[in-house]
Amino acid sequence: MRKHLLPIALTCLLPVVSMAQQQDSLVLRQMADEVLRNSTAYENLRTLTKTVGGRLAGSPQMAKAEQWGVKALKAAGADTVYLQECMVPHWVRGEKEEARIVSKLRDFVPPLNILALGNSVGTGKAGLTAPVLEVASFEDLEAKKDQVKGKIVFYNYHFKPEFVKTFLSYRDAVIYRGQGASRAAKYGAVAIILRSMTHGAYNFPHTGGMSYDSAYPKIPAVAIGLQDADRLSSRLKKDNSAQVYLRTNCQMLKDTIGHNVIGEIRGSKYPDQFITVGGHLDSWDVNEGAHDDGAGCVQSIEALRTFKAMGLKPARTIRVVLFANEENGTRGGRKYAQLAKQRNEQHVFALESDAGGFAPRGFTSTMPADKKAKLLSWKPLLEPYGFYDLDGEGGGADIGHLHQALGTPMAELYPDTQRYFDVHHAANDVFEAVNKRELELGAMGMAGLIYLVDLYF
Amino acid sequence: MRKHLLPIALTCLLPVVSMAQQQDSLVLRQMADEVLRNSTAYENLRTLTKTVGGRLAGSPQMAKAEQWGVKALKAAGADTVYLQECMVPHWVRGEKEEARIVSKLRDFVPPLNILALGNSVGTGKAGLTAPVLEVASFEDLEAKKDQVKGKIVFYNYHFKPEFVKTFLSYRDAVIYRGQGASRAAKYGAVAIILRSMTHGAYNFPHTGGMSYDSAYPKIPAVAIGLQDADRLSSRLKKDNSAQVYLRTNCQMLKDTIGHNVIGEIRGSKYPDQFITVGGHLDSWDVNEGAHDDGAGCVQSIEALRTFKAMGLKPARTIRVVLFANEENGTRGGRKYAQLAKQRNEQHVFALESDAGGFAPRGFTSTMPADKKAKLLSWKPLLEPYGFYDLDGEGGGADIGHLHQALGTPMAELYPDTQRYFDVHHAANDVFEAVNKRELELGAMGMAGLIYLVDLYF
Known part of the structure; x- marks a missing residue:
């Protein structure tokens, strides 16, 4: 102009x-x-x-x-x-965090871009490998509660684009970061993966504080970037053998x-x-x-x-x-x-x-x-x-x-x-x-x- | 947060x-x-x-x-x-535009980052070399009009940071882009260099449309990035032998x-x-x-x-x-x-x-x-x-x-x-x-x- x-x-x-x-x-x-x-x-x-x-x-x-x-x-x-x-x-976050999809298909799958959530416990050096249960929301978790035991719960809750004041999207979604781990641990989950709360179109995972409900075991919690969240979701749909290997070394001192x-x-x-x-x-x-x-x-x-x-x-x-x-x-x-x-x-x-x-x-x-x-x-x-x-x-x-x-x-x-x-x-x-x-x-x-x-x- | x-x-x-x-x-x-x-x-x-x-x-x-x-x-x-x-x-902008400070000091000086202003004539393939007269404003140009002949006029007019609605800064400064060439040509200038109209702290030159007053010769006009504008200004103050070589190949078809x-x-x-x-x-x-x-x-x-x-x-x-x-x-x-x-x-x-x-x-x-x-x-x-x-x-x-x-x-x-x-x-x-x-x-x-x-x- x-x-x-x-x-x-x-x-x-x-x-x-x-x-x-x-x-x-x-x-x-x-x-x-x-x-x-x-x-x-x-x-x-x-x-x-x-x-x-x-x-x-x-x-x-x-x-x-x-x-x-x-x-x-x-x-x-x-x-x-x-x-x-x-x-x-x-x-402290500790040394290298990592995650990847492991599968009987043995094809090459790029690593998942994750960040441990703040205050989370780690998996320990050996890491953990488990099948993944994707849920769209807490309601979905409740509906699938009998399938949770021994699994990594993947909260694929989408950050809403409709709110003009974007803190309303945050307010809507942040409960999954804050309470997601304990609500999954209640049904026997071994870890959680959280879809990042962002409007960005790229793959950065977004960390942030979480807390544990002392009534349930403390399980590791990580955030995952949007592109990897979509990739994981898509893989789970087409590959029954897909599991996720997760390693985080964070701890609360x-x-x-x-x-x-x-x-x-x-x-x-x-x-x-x-x-x-x-x-x-x-x-x-x-x-x-x-x-x-x-x-x-x-x-x-x-x-x-x-x-x-x-x-x-x-x-x-x-x-x-x-x-x-x-x-x-x-x-x-x-x-x-x-x-x-x-x-x-x-x-x-x-x-x-x-x-x-x-x-x-x-x-x-x-x-x-x-x-x-x-x-x-x-x-x-x-x-x-x-x-x-x-x-x-x-x-x-x-x-x-x-x-x-x-x-x-x-x-x-x-x-x-x-x-x-x-x-x-x-x-x-x-x-x-x-x-x-x-x-x-x-x-x-x-x-x-x-x-x-x-x-x- | x-x-x-x-x-x-x-x-x-x-x-x-x-x-x-x-x-x-x-x-x-x-x-x-x-x-x-x-x-x-x-x-x-x-x-x-x-x-x-x-x-x-x-x-x-x-x-x-x-x-x-x-x-x-x-x-x-x-x-x-x-x-x-x-x-x-x-x-059309034509092929490679370039500008540099030339000086009897023969020290190494990096090239100046310029862009011809839209509608400007070019210098031709040989380019031109001339001493530079820096002016802070049109008032300053008028005060120095006897020194303009044969020179490149360098409008070092600063884009104002005070306006909250930044189009007011543009309105304040754009006259130098629009009329600067002809107002300098009136007193015999051979080209103009314009400090870019930007709040950015980097060195991109900002082009834009200009026009000529048919009463005066059409002379080449270029914009220069802020860091180079400051560098040129500083050089002119301490080096009497400093001139600028300018080459632009733009033309109106x-x-x-x-x-x-x-x-x-x-x-x-x-x-x-x-x-x-x-x-x-x-x-x-x-x-x-x-x-x-x-x-x-x-x-x-x-x-x-x-x-x-x-x-x-x-x-x-x-x-x-x-x-x-x-x-x-x-x-x-x-x-x-x-x-x-x-x-x-x-x-x-x-x-x-x-x-x-x-x-x-x-x-x-x-x-x-x-x-x-x-x-x-x-x-x-x-x-x-x-x-x-x-x-x-x-x-x-x-x-x-x-x-x-x-x-x-x-x-x-x-x-x-x-x-x-x-x-x-x-x-x-x-x-x-x-x-x-x-x-x-x-x-x-x-x-x-x-x-x-x-x-x-």
């Missing part, structure tokens, strides 16, 4: 708002200038993803990530930076020490009142944790940097928290909430970014009606930056614990969700999957929301 | 709308199902980009693209498919024959009233024309396919037009409008998609107030699919001619714009840059808008 267009002045950038909102509108525009003209958020993400990489709680990479966080928060101008200790689960990384701007009027803003520093081990949740970390740091760079002095203390362990335990968020309660801290607001560094569409939130009304009144200020949807209920997995402990009003950045499940928990969640401007607009809106909350909550 | 979530039913997918809108709401939801469950738009785009590739008006590839269009429209179920002949400009590719669903009540929906089939020669504008073509075809697949019988004739020549002439759009006027056709509405296949945010439009009021009343129906912004003024470059000739109400798909200028007119506008779901949601909204217009306009 070319278009015949005329030059325009930058002055037309300011949105049409009420007289009372004009000053705030100007501040938000300056925040946008500060963030969009500056590459700090993007370069921070590059360093985190490319020099640290994947960083599961308890891993050596996570210790490196904590040091990265301290450095980035100091560079952003935080008045204070410190670590908050907490115990975290220590799950004893809890270990982790840290929330915290940086603060001290409040100019009410230093003992807190506004929390954060993302989680941990990520799965198999990718760079770029969208999940390096993006949320660097956006939170960028919000703080924007305040400092503009010389804004918030009334309340703004506390950036890079949470220690969201993926397989939310222990960072739990510890933060527990200490806040123990210390009788006064928490005004908490904001999280953990839905990917995509172009913002709004904020979801959970707060009393009077606060929600204020939030909605800021729509004319936020919409010019893409934040048009402020209605939705929501909040983050980490700050949810603070909300639960103290009733703190909470919100979460709501980015466009179309591309999230292409990369979520898969090897392709890397720096290159994040667009600089989309990341920046999210950070800008977070800074703006904190600014408004600090003034009016 | 993991979230503790519960399974939900698909029934909650329907938006809250008035009683009167419930039936329409249901139809739009069915359209979304049809498009999101089906890969036709995406697979059509794959075929166009991967088997035809770049397709400048007048090129052999464009003839191949026309055949692709005929086939795709027939497969989508069009009642009639035909070609509409028009004359198109025939600009005689006009040749092209075609708009047209497919129709015949109106069930008013077959002589037309609703036009289209994108442009031509693209620049150096990429696959995926976002610009393969996306618009396959979305338009998908809108037609959706009507047919759902058995919807529109009252008016829906006419999908794949325009012959947008990039360097809009001759396809001109011809279409000219014939419509000549034949006294009654055009109810025209819709274009030519701003990339990104996640939709709304539609821009130009139409009388009563029609605009109707459009705005459909917001509750369209917003669940991401179309929240229906206020903006706009319309497409191709359908703009129809609007001008007949006053036809027009609208353009308004997708998210953050990533567009990473790929616009550059070698990386390829199939892989398009996200399947983002493309599909745009197509679904286009089908929905046509459905509503057909009922209520």
Whole structure:
């Protein structure tokens, strides 16, 4: 496209708002200038993803990530930076995972692309070989329960394409990852294979946390890429002798020490009142944790940097928290909430970014009606930056614990969700999957929301 | 992110709308199902980009693209498919383009990554070597006009990052591409080099159409990648002997024959009233024309396919037009409008998609107030699919001619714009840059808008 267009002045950038909102509108525009003209958020993400990489709680990479966080928060101008200790689960993937179809046909079959689910037990070094029972759903499992014993249950539940808000597809399907192993173990299954939850057309398996019901034996659980899921399904239909050999060496070790990384701007009027803003520093081990949740970390740091760079002095203390362990335990968020309660801290607001560094569409939130009304009144200020949807209920997995402990009003950045499940928990969640401007607009809106909350909550 | 979530039913997918809108709401939801469950738009785009590739008006590839269009429209179920002949400009890039810094320092300097601007004359086979005058803007050019003679003018005008709607950055900067050559030639320049209009951080040069003012000599014009622009600028500051060698072999040949590719669903009540929906089939020669504008073509075809697949019988004739020549002439759009006027056709509405296949945010439009009021009343129906912004003024470059000739109400798909200028007119506008779901949601909204217009306009 070319278009015949005329030059325009930058002055037309300011949105049409009420007289009372004009000053705030100007501040938000300056925040946008500060963030969009500056590459700090993007370069921070590059360093985190490319020099640290994947960083599961308890891993050596996570210790490196904590040091990265301290450095980035100091560079952003935080008045204070410190670590908050907490115990975290220590799950390790172990050495080479593998899976393949074995069959009496003895034809060549390429290996299956799998990833053990987080928190899963392994098969042990010898691996296991068993016939496979494919089920389309839990209903299907129940119908076939007499056939389960001694088999690998293959949950071939399809991620739904119809939901426009793709987290609804996730909500619909994630129960198979969370509970699938124990529900199959109940009927004597020896392992499970889970069709990945993704819209992507390629073959990356998507891992993620699972848990066991203590009433049943713990059996190995792995995710499989879509193309391999289709291939396995097709093979099972035409080859009665087909079995699957599976080897995973993952194990859950004893809890270990982790840290929330915290940086603060001290409040100019009410230093003992807190506004929390954060993302989680941990990520799965198999990718760079770029969208999940390096993006949320660097956006939170960028919000703080924007305040400092503009010389804004918030009334309340703004506390950036890079949470220690969201993926397989939310222990960072739990510890933060527990200490806040123990210390009788006064928490005004908490904001999280953990839905990917995509172009913002709004904020979801959970707060009393009077606060929600204020939030909605800021729509004319936020919409010019893409934040048009402020209605939705929501909040983050980490700050949810603070909300639960103290009733703190909470919100979460709501980015466009179309591309999230292409990369979520898969090897392709890397720096290159994040667009600089989309990341920046999210950070800008977070800074703006904190600014408004600090003034009016 | 993991979230503790519960399974939900698909029934909650329907938006809250008035009683009167419930039936329409249901139809739009069915359209979304049809498009999101089906890969036709995406697979059509794959075929166009991967088997035809770049397709400048007048090129052999464009003839191949026309055949692709005929086939795709027939497969989508069009009642009639035909070609509409028009004359198109025939600009060819010619053989190898090259540029490098030459200097008395005789050190090794990597070549400069350039692309001739569309419609530009070439340097001829020998190329040209000249000193370079860097200017920051037209104001700067005027201030330095006495230094221009015999030199290559290097417009190092920076694409602004502050605009949230990135087409405003384009509008701000595109005048340098359009008029830069003649305004430099006026003072005796021998060629121009243009800093590319992009937010991308890499070194792809971005081409695009330019034109000459007949009052001045036609001089060669090329775009240069951002990293090379910075490198050239830095070299000029520290090396007085630095010149640039430039060779381009492009030329404008005689006009040749092209075609708009047209497919129709015949109106069930008013077959002589037309609703036009289209994108442009031509693209620049150096990429696959995926976002610009393969996306618009396959979305338009998908809108037609959706009507047919759902058995919807529109009252008016829906006419999908794949325009012959947008990039360097809009001759396809001109011809279409000219014939419509000549034949006294009654055009109810025209819709274009030519701003990339990104996640939709709304539609821009130009139409009388009563029609605009109707459009705005459909917001509750369209917003669940991401179309929240229906206020903006706009319309497409191709359908703009129809609007001008007949006053036809027009609208353009308004997708998210953050990533567009990473790929616009550059070698990386390829199939892989398009996200399947983002493309599909745009197509679904286009089908929905046509459905509503057909009922209520």
